[in-house]
Amino acid sequence: MAAPLLAFIFSLLAIASTVRGYNITKILANYPDYSSFNSYLSQTKLAEEINSYPTITLLALNNDAMASFAGKRQLSVVKKVLSLLTLLDYYDPESLHQISEGTTLSVTLYNNTAGNAPEYLGYVNITDLYGGQVAFGSAVSGSKLDSYFTKSVKQIPYSISVVEIDAPIIAPGILAAPAPSPANITGLLENAGCKTFAKMLAKSGVLKKYESVIKKGLTVFAPSDEAFKAKDVPDPTKLTKANMVSLLEYHALAHYKPKGSLKSNKNKVSTLATTGAGNFDLTTSTSGDEVVLHTGIASSRLVHTVLDATPVVIFTVDNVLLPTELFGNSHSPAPVPALSPAEGASPTAPSPSEPPTDESPESSHSNSSKGLANSKSANAAVAVSSPSLFTALVTLATIAVFQLVETF
Missing domain, CATH: 2.30.180.10 (FAS1 domain)
Incomplete structure (x- = not known):
C-alpha cells in the first residue's frame, strides 16, 4: 500500500509545482545560446505577456539567428516577429511529429494585435514533413515553410515548451515598421x-x-x-x-x-x-x-x-x-x-467599489488540423486562481503523508 501512496504524493507535488506558473526569462537564462533572444523578450515586454499565459510554445532563435535577423531593426518590428514565434498552445517535440493529417494552424500572440490584417496573419502553419523534419511558416496563403525545428530546449509538460527553430517566421508585411511619431x-x-x-x-x-x-x-x-x-x-x-x-x-x-x-x-x-x-x-x-x-x-x-x-x-x-x-x-x-x-469575460467582473484583485488569466486553445477557430474563441480566457489550487494540492499531499505514517 505504501508504494502506491508514495507515488500519489509525488504526483500531487509535481502537479502543484506546475500550477505555480513559470518565468520565461529565468528559464532561458540557463541557456546562453539564447541570451539575445531572451534579452529582446524583456526589452519588448513580451516576457511579461508570455508569463501571463498558462500554455505557451516558444519557437526560440539562437544568438546567430537573432544577429542575422534583428540587426538594426526597430524594436517594434522585432516584437512583431517574436510575438509570431509565440504559439498559444503546447507542442513538444513528440507532438510536433504526431500532428493529425500532417499539418495544423496555431494561433500566436501576434494575433492579439493583428487587427484588420490579412487573413491568418496571426497564425503559424506547422507541417510534419517526410523524413522527420517539421517546418513552420506564416499561415497567410502563398507563404513558404522555410523555418525548421532543430532541437528541444525545455519543457514543463502542458504548460510551456521551448523548441529551437533555425530562422524567424516572416509573415507578409510584418517587417514594415509603423512610425509612432x-x-x-x-x-x-x-x-x-x-x-x-x-x-x-x-x-x-x-x-x-x-x-x-x-x-x-x-x-x-x-x-x-x-x-x-x-x-x-x-x-x-x-x-x-x-x-x-x-x-x-x-x-x-x-x-x-x-x-x-x-x-x-x-x-x-x-x-x-x-x-x-x-x-x-x-x-x-x-x-x-x-x-x-x-x-x-x-x-x-x-x-x-x-x-x-x-x-x-x-x-x-x-x-x-x-x-x-x-x-x-x-x-x-x-x-x-x-x-x-x-x-471571454468571467461570469462575474470585479465591482468597481471593491479593492482590485489580480487573477491569473488563462486562455483555452486546442490543436486543430487544417481548421481555424476564430480569433475570439482562440483567445478566450478563463480566470484560474493558481495559489488556491496550489494550496489544495499541498493539503492533499500532506493528508496522504499522514495516512502513510499511520500505516507503519
Whole structure:
C-alpha cells in the first residue's frame, strides 16, 4: 500500500509545482545560446505577456539567428516577429511529429494585435514533413515553410515548451515598421473614435507633454467619445485649466506598458500627473483576459489596442478616468459593463467599489488540423486562481503523508 501512496504524493507535488506558473526569462537564462533572444523578450515586454499565459510554445532563435535577423531593426518590428514565434498552445517535440493529417494552424500572440490584417496573419502553419523534419511558416496563403525545428530546449509538460527553430517566421508585411511619431497621435485617436479626447489634448497643450516622453516610452488610455457623454463625467468646459491638464495627464504613463505588462502588474501605477508618492496613480485588476483600471472613484476597461509599437502603446478605454485628487468621492463608481461569455469575460467582473484583485488569466486553445477557430474563441480566457489550487494540492499531499505514517 505504501508504494502506491508514495507515488500519489509525488504526483500531487509535481502537479502543484506546475500550477505555480513559470518565468520565461529565468528559464532561458540557463541557456546562453539564447541570451539575445531572451534579452529582446524583456526589452519588448513580451516576457511579461508570455508569463501571463498558462500554455505557451516558444519557437526560440539562437544568438546567430537573432544577429542575422534583428540587426538594426526597430524594436517594434522585432516584437512583431517574436510575438509570431509565440504559439498559444503546447507542442513538444513528440507532438510536433504526431500532428493529425500532417499539418495544423496555431494561433500566436501576434494575433492579439493583428487587427484588420490579412487573413491568418496571426497564425503559424506547422507541417510534419517526410523524413522527420517539421517546418513552420506564416499561415497567410502563398507563404513558404522555410523555418525548421532543430532541437528541444525545455519543457514543463502542458504548460510551456521551448523548441529551437533555425530562422524567424516572416509573415507578409510584418517587417514594415509603423512610425509612432508624435505627429500622428491625434490622428490615431480620432480614427479610433476618441475625437473629444484628441481635441482636448491639442487645445490644452498636454499633447506636448505626451510628445516629450515618447522616446523613453508612452502609454495612453484614451476614453471614447461615448465615455465623455456619461452622466457622471464632469463637464470639461467647467474645469480650471490646471485641473484639465491634470485630468489629461492622468490618462497617460511615462513608460511603455503594453497589455501583457498591465495584466501581470500588482503595484500602483504612476501617471504623467503624478507629482509625489501616492497621488494621481492607478491600480489594475484582471477579469479573464480583460484589464481593468481603478482610480478610486470608478473603473475603466481596456477596450482596444490602437497602437502597440515599442516604445508607444495607445489603448481605448470605456470610461473617463476620474482621479480622487480632483473629484474626491463625490461621484458614484460607474459600473463596468459585463461582457457576454462569447467575449471571454468571467461570469462575474470585479465591482468597481471593491479593492482590485489580480487573477491569473488563462486562455483555452486546442490543436486543430487544417481548421481555424476564430480569433475570439482562440483567445478566450478563463480566470484560474493558481495559489488556491496550489494550496489544495499541498493539503492533499500532506493528508496522504499522514495516512502513510499511520500505516507503519
